[in-house]
Amino acid sequence: MQKIKTFLWFDGKAEEAAEFYVSLLPDSKITHIERYPDLGPDAPGTPGQVMTVDFELAGQAYTALNGGPEFSFTPAISLMVDCDSQEEVDRLWTALTADGGEDGPCGWLTDRFGLSWQLIPAEFNELMSGGDQAGKDRAFRAMLGMHKLDLGALKAAYEGR
Template structure:
């Protein structure tokens, strides 16, 4: 029997019955992402029948994931999200719009939700760098971010550069 490479650590995402559609969307949307296998149920299970797609192996930006079609019992929540680091406004817009315009929903502070309920943080590098810088720079960038849905890179950069005590 041939041994296959199985990652030591894999993120498992529970879907109602759309794991394959979600995985194919992620593979189409994000670089270094792909569907690597689709496994059908060998027998009936509580939310499906033998032969239904049960598990989908895929990667998102190179991170191994499994999509499990487990039924509606456990919906996604903000307790788990993918954080996607972007380099500029164009890349931020590209990923945000891909998720939101494909049946997703906007949220606050760079978060959005795809049509399957998985949460995404589309986070420009400048925001993360500001938070790591700490002090006034972090405070100003944080305050600017708190007013946004999709992150506006120019406004974050302006807040980062503002002098202490000045208005954004």
């Protein structure tokens, strides 16, 4: 069992968001849906409406809450995906920016629910942990000029091409 779980606050779209997210990554699923009980007029939520959705993304546990409009997401927190290939970056970028999502700088984006993501090719992380400081500096500068990361261009910058 995972000791720490990410808890995400939505304004009425927790189930829609969780269903979308689990469709994107292998080893992902909805594990439980809890509905608001009927506790009277002063209780939060509408009786029968989805209150929380427990789900897993690539084996990591999350909970989505339909908490109302009081809070919204900020780019100060994001979900980072170590992508196995440029194809995975491209596929996830297209899906997550569709229907109102927005490109961001340096591999960041915001999905249609307002949640920020970072899509990072795993091979770029390997480049950045290597011993060639000049290569790392070139690759980092190249990344600063990108929205969706282009692994080929990052490798070329690292290699000085």
